[in-house]
Amino acid sequence: MTVAKTVARKVVLRFPHRLVDKPIIYRLVKDYDLQFNILKASVTPEEEGLLILELSGSKKSYDDAVRYLTGVGVELQPLVKDVFRNEERCTHCGACVTICPVDAFVVNPKTRVVDFHETKCIACALCINACPVRAMEVRL
Amino acid sequence: MTKSIAEINEKIAKGQAVVVTAEEVIDLVRKKGTAKAAKEVDVVTTGTFGPMCSSGAYFNLGHSQPRIKAGGGQVYLNDVPAYTGIAAVDIFLGATALPDDDPRNRSHPGEFKYGGGHVIEELVAGNDVRLVVNAHGTDCYPRRKIETWINLQSMNEAVLFNIRNAYQNYNVAVNLGDRTLYTYMGVLKPRLGNANYSTSGQLSPLFNDPYYKTIGVGTRIFLGGGVGYVAWHGTQHNPGALRTDKGVPRRGGGTLAVIGDLKQMSPRWLVGTSFLGYGATLTVGIGVPIPILSEEILEYAAVTDEEIIAPVIDYFEAYPQRSPEVLGEVTYAQLKSGSIKIKRKQVPTASLSSYSRAVEIATTLKGWIKKGEFRLTEPVAPLPGVESGIIIKPMQERPLEKEG
Ligand code: SF4
Ligand code: SF4
Numbered sequence: 001m002t003v004a005k006t007v008a009r010k011v012v013l014r015f016p017h018r019l020v021d022k023p024i025i026y027r028l029v030k031d032y033d034l035q036f037n038i039l040k041a042s043v044t045p046e047e048e049g050l051l052i053l054e055l056s057g058s059k060k061s062y063d064d065a066v067r068y069l070t071g072v073g074v075e076l077q078p079l080v081k082d083v084f085r086n087e088e089r090c091t092h093c094g095a096c097v098t099i100c101p102v103d104a105f106v107v108n109p110k111t112r113v114v115d116f117h118e119t120k121c122i123a124c125a126l127c128i129n130a131c132p133v134r135a136m137e138v139r140l
Numbered sequence: 141m142t143k144s145i146a147e148i149n150e151k152i153a154k155g156q157a158v159v160v161t162a163e164e165v166i167d168l169v170r171k172k173g174t175a176k177a178a179k180e181v182d183v184v185t186t187g188t189f190g191p192m193c194s195s196g197a198y199f200n201l202g203h204s205q206p207r208i209k210a211g212g213g214q215v216y217l218n219d220v221p222a223y224t225g226i227a228a229v230d231i232f233l234g235a236t237a238l239p240d241d242d243p244r245n246r247s248h249p250g251e252f253k254y255g256g257g258h259v260i261e262e263l264v265a266g267n268d269v270r271l272v273v274n275a276h277g278t279d280c281y282p283r284r285k286i287e288t289w290i291n292l293q294s295m296n297e298a299v300l301f302n303i304r305n306a307y308q309n310y311n312v313a314v315n316l317g318d319r320t321l322y323t324y325m326g327v328l329k330p331r332l333g334n335a336n337y338s339t340s341g342q343l344s345p346l347f348n349d350p351y352y353k354t355i356g357v358g359t360r361i362f363l364g365g366g367v368g369y370v371a372w373h374g375t376q377h378n379p380g381a382l383r384t385d386k387g388v389p390r391r392g393g394g395t396l397a398v399i400g401d402l403k404q405m406s407p408r409w410l411v412g413t414s415f416l417g418y419g420a421t422l423t424v425g426i427g428v429p430i431p432i433l434s435e436e437i438l439e440y441a442a443v444t445d446e447e448i449i450a451p452v453i454d455y456f457e458a459y460p461q462r463s464p465e466v467l468g469e470v471t472y473a474q475l476k477s478g479s480i481k482i483k484r485k486q487v488p489t490a491s492l493s494s495y496s497r498a499v500e501i502a503t504t505l506k507g508w509i510k511k512g513e514f515r516l517t518e519p520v521a522p523l524p525g526v527e528s529g530i531i532i533k534p535m536q537e538r539p540l541e542k543e544g
Contacts, residue, residue, distance in 0.1 A: 017318055017330065048320075048330060091189065091411060091423060094491040095326050098334035107478070112495035129251055130327045132191060132413045132492065133423060 008056035010039065010079035012124045015049035019073060025051075032065040033057055040122055042101055050101050052079065052122060082139040083123045085116045090135035099130040141178050142434050148182045149515050157182040159509045161502035162343045162430075162441060169442040178438040183509055183516065186345040187362070187427040187501030190338050190493030191413045193324065194304035194375060195422045196234040197260055197402055200296040201271065203229055208273055209281035216272040217259045217290075228281060232301075233259060235422035248417060249322035255420020258412030260300070263292045264364070265407040298402040300364055300410070304374035306426050308346035308393030309381070309450055312337045312470060312489075314482060317456030322417020326492055328455055335452065335480055335487045340498035341445045341472035345428035346394050348441045350387040351526065352379070354430050356519025361398065362427030362505045365409035367514070368400025370428075373523045380531040387440065390449045390469065392532075394523065398426065409501075427501040429509060431516050445472035452482055462534065 028034045034057035042050045092114045097105045104120040127136045151157040165184050169177045215222045215231045219239040222231040237256035244250050268289040277284045292298050313325035313336045321328040326336045349355050359370040374395025381389040409425030432438045452467040470480045479488045508514035524530050
């Protein structure tokens with residue numbers, strides 16, 4: 001008897017507006033037999049939806065579910081381990097402030113210095129390529 | 141009250157000049173009034189630190205043995221192509237140049253990790269850079285190929301020459317569409333998800349001298365951490381832009397072309413930059429000193445973020461289609477508050493230009509002047525002003541096929 005290989009992955013899902021009210025997570029459970037843990041969800045009525053999940057189940061159903069998700073137009077990105085800021089490189093422009101879904105970047109209203117609150121960061125990696133000088137890095 | 145630049149320079153030489161930043165002058169004028177403050181203050185220093193695409197540098201590589209004529213051939217610096225359409229070993233490297241094999245936007249949005257701006261940053265940092273030259277070979281320049289390491293010190297001239305920097309004002313970019321946009325104004329989230337702006341407002345050089353009364357050709361400036369000069373007005377200089385009652389442009393406005401010896405600049409103030417889905421560029425630090433020659437000039441230099449207005453432009457439809465539609469106007473004070481209201485929606489704002497580093501530039505320049513290390517220059521020619529009647533022209537396309 002072979003035991004199906006199981007996986008548990010943390011992933012960032014980005015939904016375009018048209019999918020926000022579709023029962024996608026329900027299908028992950030029902031059709032693909034995955035279990036999920038919501039780590040963070042933000043769906044504002046006028047923007048795209050953002051969901052950070054831990055998905056677990058058999059490797060095969062996980063792979064099928066990923067195919068299903070990307071097929072319907074959900075952008076899927078694995079959650080990286082740890083994100084940090086290269087302090088030497090950061091210019092404190094502030095471009096990351098509206099990119100981060102959990103407000104880990106805060107502009108000091110007086111000095112305009114951009115503080116990075118590492119403890120808030122959920123390592124979704126959205127800021128990595130959005131930072132114009134690429135000061136945000138993934139620790140491997 | 142009037143002063144001359146020569147008088148101010150005498151005070152600088154004696155270490156007696158009163159120098160304040162464009163931020164400090166605001167409080168000073170509030171406390172003392174314009175007349176008194178104008179008498180006291182000799183120089184107001186400004187600063188800006190943001191991505192500026194029309195930047196680049198020219199180099200003289202020195203002659204190899206045997207000689208090679210790069211002119212008309214191909215030159216690469218760390219795989220980034222430079223322009224060779226000039227003499228044998230002179231080349232120009234633009235900030236937005238990309239390696240031939242960069243995937244660009246083939247898989248959208250492209251990352252644009254390394255381009256001309258990054259090469260400039262590495263050179264300024266003192267790093268060795270891989271030079272490859274392919275040439276056609278001539279009787280006087282027989283060599284056809286060179287591959288070697290070079291650095292800034294091994295070159296004869298290395299000159300930063302930016303043909304458009306320090307835009308007087310700039311658009312606030314938003315996205316009315318339903319997909320994320322990847323632009324030179326950063327990542328714009330759909331349905332007014334964010335609003336990006338890119339000037340240092342009350343600290344920005346041309347906001348503090350809106351009619352170019354002191355800044356002209358030959359003005360000595362802080363450039364990339366060293367000393368540079370205003371070479372000319374920048375491309376797309378548009379003095380005829382719509383202005384407020386106090387003369388502050390409410391649209392793009394004026395620009396500067398600047399030049400300076402790259403060898404004395406620093407990688408802290410010339411930073412290779414990558415706009416996701418758009419391209420590579422260079423973030424440039426510029427600071428311009430404004431001599432307070434009269435009360436009027438001080439009044440301009442005391443401009444505040446509340447008095448500076450920028451247009452909000454949709455980058456989904458209006459900008460790419462060059463439609464003149466402006467969604468609204470906002471002040472820099474509103475932009476810096478963290479959100480603005482557009483179409484009855486509260487939209488979070490973000491800056492692409494670093495205000496805190498602009499403060500650092502203005503403060504550094506202030507220090508140089510106070511220590512007597514930096515003298516002011518008399519412009520040798522003015523920048524075209526409102527009276528020039530210059531208004532930027534769009535392209536008029538004409539079919540290449542002639543009829544009949
Ligand atoms: S976008 Fe990058 S450089 Fe700008 S403040 Fe954020 S981390 Fe720093
Ligand atoms: S990875 Fe970047 S965008 Fe994502 S939560 Fe952390 S700081 Fe915010």
